[in-house]
Amino acid sequence: MPTLVARAREGDARSVARLISLVENGDPRLPEVAAALAPYAGRAQVVGLTGSPGVGKSTTTNELVRALRAAGHRVGVLAVDPSSPFTGGAILGDRIRMQDHTTDPGVYIRSMSSRGQLGGLAAATPQAVRVLEGAGCDVVLVETVGVGQAEVEIASLADTTLVLLAPGMGDAIQAVKAGILEIADVFVVNKADRPGADATYRDIQGMLSLGERGPGEWRPQVVRAVAVRGEGLDEVVAAIEKHRAWLESDGRLQARREARAAAEVEAIALGTLRARLGSLRDGTALSDLAARVAAGGLDPYAAADELIKGL
Amino acid sequence: MPTLVARAREGDARSVARLISLVENGDPRLPEVAAALAPYAGRAQVVGLTGSPGVGKSTTTNELVRALRAAGHRVGVLAVDPSSPFTGGAILGDRIRMQDHTTDPGVYIRSMSSRGQLGGLAAATPQAVRVLEGAGCDVVLVETVGVGQAEVEIASLADTTLVLLAPGMGDAIQAVKAGILEIADVFVVNKADRPGADATYRDIQGMLSLGERGPGEWRPQVVRAVAVRGEGLDEVVAAIEKHRAWLESDGRLQARREARAAAEVEAIALGTLRARLGSLRDGTALSDLAARVAAGGLDPYAAADELIKGL
Known part of the structure; x- marks a missing residue:
């Protein structure tokens, strides 16, 4: 493992890919990988990128990578698909454009799913970020599909969260519904050449002006883009860098990263405990208790207490 | 608590509401409530209802309640909003129609959020279902907003899962992306009077015909509806009842409920363990370890091991 990490450090793409596969599959050697990567923690700005299907996430990611490269950054992209526990990955077409950068x-x-990892993507994603940090990326984009609780969780792993919107999708309202108004550091109104883009832009600005903000608090930026023509991405990069500068003032980045590390450690610990609970008495402890609960002879809290006693 | 449960059993709506509030807020008396409710476990058919925003979920739920009532069922509705950890609830407008049944x-x-409950909605929802079962509901509809991993998890709590689609939203493809094709027992193509409804219907039937199905396996039903005019809901009820009959044959319902109880017990146990991890050394154990991880001096796996040792 230390050799593999050393090779990844030198920029060997195959070693990076192998390490992320280990993460994705929940390989038993993960703790060893994590130990070898620990010294490089916190070197990258982790940028979450989310939005509903159809807003142009893949195109925007693609063009954003181009703009970040032009600004001199080394870039890692994790395309995460938490909405698909079954198919376990993204649909092919979405990824094709990314080949621009191969x-x-x-x-x-890298596309990621959470197949093997206990604790799901909440546990796997930060480990994959660590791999990319170790490989020298100073910006890691984490792209998530759809909008839901999993996205919010993943956004909480990011230093900076971009929320993509597009005109005419009722997205401003959906953003409120899904709670993403609270997680966005930068809004990107994509497809800004289409009818309704100004209305979407105004809706978001209007909603932001309603929020109370203390002195020194971040006011989310709203940027217009036409990703398919590569327009507006430099402004997105500027907003990301501005947010980074804000984070670095007053120890905010440090605080955010400690909170992130706490969530990461907790997710790993819970994953381990879950595995232990599941394997008590060769896995029969849980199923026996469950049978009694289903039959009405035991309540689930009492069953959970009994299960924990077995640890 | 036993008195409150007894009153809820007699159909007292305020007692039902109070019990669900206890669940929602993660009240410390929950285990006592659960114990009092245990004997009534498994009396209701739990029907999950999900779909993207805009497919007409609220209207469909409203009309489905009407149709289920007409068929002689006592009905509970839990409107669950897992996508909003921040706003902690559904947007008002969506709920207004439900007043038809007040x-x-x-x-x-009842609208539900997961504010207080450790383990989130995965832990809270089944407890709320138990309350409604205890109150004599023989069908409990669990309506979730949006499509994501949380929805899939909640669908796994249901005996029967309805997935709502509407024409012209690219929903058939989104269904595949989100993995909901695998969770749906019944598809409802709502707004079936609109252009494109036949195409959506055919898309779904086409995708279903691609899936391999062993003998005796359930083939998801596809039903057309125009919920806003109350059309097609009797067919939805018939599909739900057909699925119930299928579940009851060959011990499937029993197996599904034991699996559900196992997930429930596990979620409660993990919630308890999470609380214990968080309160180790007055809550400083996790934050101290996290600070070391963020600083690069410790890897998160080693930190998780150390945290678990403190239990």
Whole structure:
């Protein structure tokens, strides 16, 4: 493992890919990988990127990578698909555009699912970020599909969260519904050349002006873009860098990362405990208790207490 | 608590509401409530209802409640909003229609969020279902907003899962992306009077015909509806009842409920363990370890091991 990590550090793409596979599959050697990567923690700005299907996430990610590269960044991309526990990954078409960057040694792109990892993507994603940090990426984009609790969780792993919107999708309202108004550091109104883009832009600005903000608090930026023509991405990069500068003032980045590390450690610990609970008495402890609960002879809290006693 | 449960059993709506509030807020008396409710476990058919925003979920739920009442069922509705950890609830407008049923003593309707409950909605929802079962509901509809991993988890708590689609939203494809094709027992193509409804119907039937199905396996039903005019809901009820009959054959319902109880017990146990981890050394154990991880001096797996040792 230390050799593999050393090779990844030198920029060997295959080693990076192997390490992320280990993470994704919940390989038993993960703790060893994590130990070898620990010293490089916190070197990258982790940028979450989310939005409903159809807002142009893949195109925007693609063009954002281009703009970040032009600004001199080494970039890692994790395309995470938490909404698909079954198919376990993204649909092919979405990823094709990303091939634009396959020959650029300063870009690592990877689709991820949470198949093997206990604790799901909440546990796997930060480990994959660590791999990309170790490989020298100073910006790691974490792209999530759809909008839901899993996205919010993953956004909480990011230093900076971009929320993509597009005109005419009722997205401003959906953003409120899904609670993403609270998680967005930067809004990108994509497809800004289409009818309704100004209304979407105004809706978001209007909603932001309603929120109370203390002095020194971040006011989410709203940027217009036409990703398919590569327009507006430099402004997105500028907003990301501005947010980074804000984070670095007053120890905010430090505090955010400690909170992130706490969530990460907790997720790993719960994953381990879950595995232990599941394997008590060769896995029969839980199923026996469950049978009694289903039959009405035991309540689930009493059953949970009994299960924990077995630890 | 036993008195409150006894009153809820007699159909007292305020007692039902109070019990669900206890569940929602993660009240410390929950184990006592659960113990009092245990004997009534498994009396209701739990029907999950999900779909993207805009497919007409609220209207469909409203009309489905009407159709279920007409078929002689006592109905509970839990409107669950897992996508909003922040706002902690559904947007008002969505719920207004539900007031159609507020004067019907055979219907309990409740919006839920997961604010107080450790383990989130995965832990809270089954407890709320138990309350409604205890109150004599023989069908409990669990309506979730949006499509994501949380929805899939909640669908796994249901005996029967309805997935709502509407024409012209690219929903058939989104269904595949989100993995909901695998969880649906009944598809409802709502707004079936609109252009594109036949195409959506055919898409779904086409995708279903691609799936391999062993003998005796359930083939998801596809039903057309125009919920806003109350059309097609009797067919939805028939599909739900057909699925119930299928579940009851060959011990499937029993197996599904034991699996559900196992997930429930596990979620409660993990919630308890999470609380214990968080309170180790007055809550400083986790934050101290997290600070070391963020600083690069410790890897998160080693930190998780150390945390668990403190239990």
